[in-house]
Each structure stands twice: as C-alpha cells, then as structure tokens.
Amino acid sequence: MGSNTIVDLSPPVNRSMTQLDRDFFQRSLSVVIAFFPDPKKIGEFTKKFNKDTLGIKKVKNIVKIPEQNKIGVLLTENLQDINQVSEILTSEAQQFIQAENITLQPYQLTIPYSHWKSEEILGAILPESLLDEIPSGFTITGHIAHLNLRSEFKPYGELIGQVLLDKNPNIKTVVNKLDSIDTVYRTFAMEVLAGEDNLIVEQRESNCLFKFDFSKVYWNSRLHTEHERLVKSFNEGDFVIDVMAGVGPFAVPAGKKRVIVLANDLNPESYKYMSENIAKNKVGDFVKGINEDGRVVIRESYQRLLDYIEEKNGSIKYQTRKRRSKEEDQISEHEIVIPKQISHFVMNLPDSALEFLNEYDGIFRNHKQQIQQIQDFKFPMVHVYCFEKFSSEESPEPTDKMLHRRVFEKMKKIMNYDQLQFDTLSFHTVRKVSPTKPMFCVSFPLPEEFLFREPVV
CATH class of the missing domain: 3.40.50.150 (Vaccinia Virus protein VP39)
Known part of the structure; x- marks a missing residue:
C-alpha cells in the first residue's frame, strides 16, 4: 500500500495584509495519532516505518497529550482520515499496528508561523505581480541586515523587514538603502524597516573587531575576502x-x-x-x-x-x-x-x-x-x-x-x-x-x- 499524495503545506495567503499578523499564519492540519500500549514500541515503529510517520520539517512526530497522560506518534501527513489507513499506510505498518493493539485517533496538528521560511511568508502576502523576484537576499553587517529594495517593493518595506527580522535570529535591525552612494564619503541614506533603531555595529573580520556607524561610513561585508587577499x-x-x-x-x-x-x-x-x-x-x-x-x-x-x-x-x-x-x-x-x-x-x-x-x-x-x-x-x-x-x-x-x-x-x-x-x-x-x-x-x-x-x- 502507501500513497504518493502530496499535502499542500504552503502558508495561508493574504495579499491585503499591511501589518504583519503572525497569528493569521497558524494553520490546522487533520492527521492521525497512534497510541501504543507498550511505549517501548514507539522507537521501533518510528525506525522501521519512517515513511509512515509525520515527515513535515521542523515538526516533531512524537507528541505528549497531557490531558490523556499519553505519548503518541503522528502518522504521515498524507493520512488525514482514519478511514484511509488501508489506502495510505504500508501493509507492514498496518500489520504492526494490529499486532501491537495500537489505537488510532484523529488529531489536529497546528503548524505555526515559525514553520515557514521568509520567502514562503512573503510569497503569501506580496502582490502576485511581485512574486517572481521576492527580495530575500541581503547583506549582514554586525546586527544589521541591509537591503536594496527596488521601487516596486518599497511600499511593502516594513512587512519585508519584519519577516526577515523574525526569520533570522542574529539580526536585530533591517535597513533599506534609499539612494546611490555619496561620491564624496561613499555613504548612502537609509531607512530602518524593522527592529532596533541602532546603526552602530561591531563586525568581526580577519581576526579583527571593527566598530562603526553603518549610516555614516562606507563598509561592504562582501569585500572581506578581497581585504584578506591584498x-x-x-x-x-x-x-x-x-x-x-x-x-x-x-x-x-x-x-x-x-x-x-x-x-x-x-x-x-x-x-x-x-x-x-x-x-x-x-x-x-x-x-x-x-x-x-x-x-x-x-x-x-x-x-x-x-x-x-x-x-x-x-x-x-x-x-x-x-x-x-x-x-x-x-x-x-x-x-x-x-x-x-x-x-x-x-x-x-x-x-x-x-x-x-x-x-x-x-x-x-x-x-x-x-x-x-x-x-x-x-x-x-x-x-x-x-x-x-x-x-x-x-x-x-x-x-x-x-x-x-x-x-x-x-x-x-x-x-x-x-x-x-x-x-x-x-x-x-x-x-x-x-x-x-x-x-x-x-x-x-x-x-x-x-x-x-x-x-x-
């Protein structure tokens, strides 16, 4: 048995969102949970029948149910109804479940905002006309992520900045370049899109520590190998x-x-x-x-x-x-x-x-x-x-x-x-x-x- 059904795990879409609403992205998925009379059999089952257990990245397939004082194994996301067990699970897994008197119950799995990558979240909130080139690339300098947003993305700058901030725990500030580099001092005006309004950074390079105000001096982290080469x-x-x-x-x-x-x-x-x-x-x-x-x-x-x-x-x-x-x-x-x-x-x-x-x-x-x-x-x-x-x-x-x-x-x-x-x-x-x-x-x-x-x- 077994099924090649692909479950849609993309985030919910809201293209009218102007302020980031993280709760909107909580998604509920119907799956099946297996309870084992002998908890020692859990490890054996998950090892033998890996393809029959939940395979969603960053989501654990062994869960505690405090109100029932039980530990259960979430079965494959392709199995969304107990009545489909014979169609979806492998015959070997079905035989194991029968032999060990394993109980199956419906289970509502919550997939939170944190599950999705920045590109996936932005793909769910930006206009469809902009989805071909979602601005996920940036340069990191100290605690700052620096973007060069094209004009068509600037109305969504705050949303983009907040998502990037959420998805990159080492970043505390997201900025966007506003104009071309000044010809005298090689600096450019910038705006803070999200995070702390703190542009004084400390950057490690070539076993040295550099401190500077990113808005007032020229610095390009992409040149570190060139600095070392020379x-x-x-x-x-x-x-x-x-x-x-x-x-x-x-x-x-x-x-x-x-x-x-x-x-x-x-x-x-x-x-x-x-x-x-x-x-x-x-x-x-x-x-x-x-x-x-x-x-x-x-x-x-x-x-x-x-x-x-x-x-x-x-x-x-x-x-x-x-x-x-x-x-x-x-x-x-x-x-x-x-x-x-x-x-x-x-x-x-x-x-x-x-x-x-x-x-x-x-x-x-x-x-x-x-x-x-x-x-x-x-x-x-x-x-x-x-x-x-x-x-x-x-x-x-x-x-x-x-x-x-x-x-x-x-x-x-x-x-x-x-x-x-x-x-x-x-x-x-x-x-x-x-x-x-x-x-x-x-x-x-x-x-x-x-x-x-x-x-x-």
Missing part, C-alpha cells in the same frame, strides 16, 4: 599608504601583521571609527590614522614617510608575550626599522579612485638625490579599485580582456603618460556589482620615469 601580499615591515582607508578593513589587519600603515580617509566619521578600531585591535604601534584629502596625501607621500621615520626615531619597538607557566610570561623585545621606501599604495574608492592616479606624477621629483642613494630601492606598487561598466546592449558582450584594455586606456589618459605598459598591470576581478558592472583591482608598479618626471608643460 593584506596577504604585504610583508612585515613594509610601509603602506592606504589613501582611502575607511574604518580600517585593510589597515588594521595589516597592522596585526606588523605592516606599517599610514591610513587616511577624508570622511571625519570614518577617521573617528578607524582611530577607535586601531586602538581596539592594539595596532597603534604600526598604524597611524589621518583625516585628509587623499590627493594631498599622495602628493606629499614621501615626505610623510620621512616625517614618520623622524617621529618614530627610525624604528618601531614592540613586545611579544609568551606564556611560560601559569605564573610567568616571557616578554621579548623586538624592533622593526622603518624602510625609506613606500612598498604599496592602496586606493579603495572604486567609483573614482582612477581619477587620483595623476597625483603620482613626479611625487619623488624633489627627493631624487636622496632616493638614488638608497641601496636596492624599489618603487611602490599601486592597488587601485575601479568599476568598468558596460552596456547590456553591447553585442557581443565585452570580454574581461576588453574591459581591462578600456581601464588601461583610461589610466594612460588620466596619468597623461603614454609610456605605461599594459603588461605591467595585473587585473583581479573582485566581484560583479551587477551583470554589467564588474569591480576590478588593478595592481602595478609605478614607473620610475613617471615618479621622477618634471611637470608636463
């Missing part, structure tokens, strides 16, 4: 200038590796939280935060390095602590000499960082004699982030190599330097913001001639 390329003792450092996602983990970082951001709020994060993660010996125009920092970069060397008396001294016993720690003294060369520039402002490349023109010109006396001097690497958007109507769709060439041509024009060689550029695809908007990191060594070049007349 920091991995830095070596202990390198001198790095992070031109658009934000709250420190590159600078702070680099400081933990004992990379020396001058970390700048124009946004006063980013600088404030970056300073907190430097202190919180105890990397103040290696990371110095500043709040200035990135163009000025690039132009004055070598002098900033010399000033830093003077400020630190040429080296950074630090201690490490190793536990020798419960009572005693072994403390070791260390020293890293600050190099007289900049190893890396990081420019993580993908919307406009390419436009800053002209500032490197001649930045070493006034230090030429001094630099030429440094043995084994290496010219710095630049890691510049950018988007290269293309039209969806382009046919054929441009390849990555074609997009790389487009970025290269932009760079030459911005730098006013036709001698830049394409084969010195390394392109890494960070992510696709949309199907037609890839984000790249372009890494390349700054050409010696360009760095020492006299002003172009």
Whole structure:
C-alpha cells in the first residue's frame, strides 16, 4: 500500500495584509495519532516505518497529550482520515499496528508561523505581480541586515523587514538603502524597516573587531575576502599608504601583521571609527590614522614617510608575550626599522579612485638625490579599485580582456603618460556589482620615469 499524495503545506495567503499578523499564519492540519500500549514500541515503529510517520520539517512526530497522560506518534501527513489507513499506510505498518493493539485517533496538528521560511511568508502576502523576484537576499553587517529594495517593493518595506527580522535570529535591525552612494564619503541614506533603531555595529573580520556607524561610513561585508587577499601580499615591515582607508578593513589587519600603515580617509566619521578600531585591535604601534584629502596625501607621500621615520626615531619597538607557566610570561623585545621606501599604495574608492592616479606624477621629483642613494630601492606598487561598466546592449558582450584594455586606456589618459605598459598591470576581478558592472583591482608598479618626471608643460 502507501500513497504518493502530496499535502499542500504552503502558508495561508493574504495579499491585503499591511501589518504583519503572525497569528493569521497558524494553520490546522487533520492527521492521525497512534497510541501504543507498550511505549517501548514507539522507537521501533518510528525506525522501521519512517515513511509512515509525520515527515513535515521542523515538526516533531512524537507528541505528549497531557490531558490523556499519553505519548503518541503522528502518522504521515498524507493520512488525514482514519478511514484511509488501508489506502495510505504500508501493509507492514498496518500489520504492526494490529499486532501491537495500537489505537488510532484523529488529531489536529497546528503548524505555526515559525514553520515557514521568509520567502514562503512573503510569497503569501506580496502582490502576485511581485512574486517572481521576492527580495530575500541581503547583506549582514554586525546586527544589521541591509537591503536594496527596488521601487516596486518599497511600499511593502516594513512587512519585508519584519519577516526577515523574525526569520533570522542574529539580526536585530533591517535597513533599506534609499539612494546611490555619496561620491564624496561613499555613504548612502537609509531607512530602518524593522527592529532596533541602532546603526552602530561591531563586525568581526580577519581576526579583527571593527566598530562603526553603518549610516555614516562606507563598509561592504562582501569585500572581506578581497581585504584578506591584498593584506596577504604585504610583508612585515613594509610601509603602506592606504589613501582611502575607511574604518580600517585593510589597515588594521595589516597592522596585526606588523605592516606599517599610514591610513587616511577624508570622511571625519570614518577617521573617528578607524582611530577607535586601531586602538581596539592594539595596532597603534604600526598604524597611524589621518583625516585628509587623499590627493594631498599622495602628493606629499614621501615626505610623510620621512616625517614618520623622524617621529618614530627610525624604528618601531614592540613586545611579544609568551606564556611560560601559569605564573610567568616571557616578554621579548623586538624592533622593526622603518624602510625609506613606500612598498604599496592602496586606493579603495572604486567609483573614482582612477581619477587620483595623476597625483603620482613626479611625487619623488624633489627627493631624487636622496632616493638614488638608497641601496636596492624599489618603487611602490599601486592597488587601485575601479568599476568598468558596460552596456547590456553591447553585442557581443565585452570580454574581461576588453574591459581591462578600456581601464588601461583610461589610466594612460588620466596619468597623461603614454609610456605605461599594459603588461605591467595585473587585473583581479573582485566581484560583479551587477551583470554589467564588474569591480576590478588593478595592481602595478609605478614607473620610475613617471615618479621622477618634471611637470608636463
């Protein structure tokens, strides 16, 4: 015997709901409960006849009936009437029930709101015209879930936010982006759809703890692997200038590796939280935060390095602590000499960082004699982030190599330097913001001639 009948377990539908009514989603299902004279037989039955017992996810098939002081087994949801036992249950299960004098009774099973996933609940309350793309995807930053709702979903924002909050216990606040990213500080206006009106988050990344106001600084949790990738390329003792450092996602983990970082951001709020994060993660010996125009920092970069060397008396001294016993720690003294060369520039402002490349023109010109006396001097690497958007109507769709060439041509024009060689550029695809908007990191060594070049007349 047995039946392939599929029971509809979808939530009740109410497309006129404006305030979330969780009680509306309580659903009653008629099933059959089996009571065993010998409770020891319950385990044997559920093990042998798994397909004959209730198989609804997140719903237990063994229940207590306090008023009868009994424990029963709920039979398959396909069996909604005792008179259908011979049609629905397997013959083996029926024989077991007869042999053990098991009593069958009707039972009303309540399926609560908590049973359904967010997509299922939203599918039951949003208009039918919107069901093809239910907004279930979001980015989590600390306790905040961040949505980018399309205009047609915005009237239902509060409902969507409340459902997502209910279904994700680690989230305390749901926000929606209201406009595009501000070009100066890379922030965007947002509204709280549901939960606590608290936008100050703590986010763990790369074994570091970051604190910031999500509404006032730029942060993208999807970039954590990119942060780790680039920091991995830095070596202990390198001198790095992070031109658009934000709250420190590159600078702070680099400081933990004992990379020396001058970390700048124009946004006063980013600088404030970056300073907190430097202190919180105890990397103040290696990371110095500043709040200035990135163009000025690039132009004055070598002098900033010399000033830093003077400020630190040429080296950074630090201690490490190793536990020798419960009572005693072994403390070791260390020293890293600050190099007289900049190893890396990081420019993580993908919307406009390419436009800053002209500032490197001649930045070493006034230090030429001094630099030429440094043995084994290496010219710095630049890691510049950018988007290269293309039209969806382009046919054929441009390849990555074609997009790389487009970025290269932009760079030459911005730098006013036709001698830049394409084969010195390394392109890494960070992510696709949309199907037609890839984000790249372009890494390349700054050409010696360009760095020492006299002003172009």
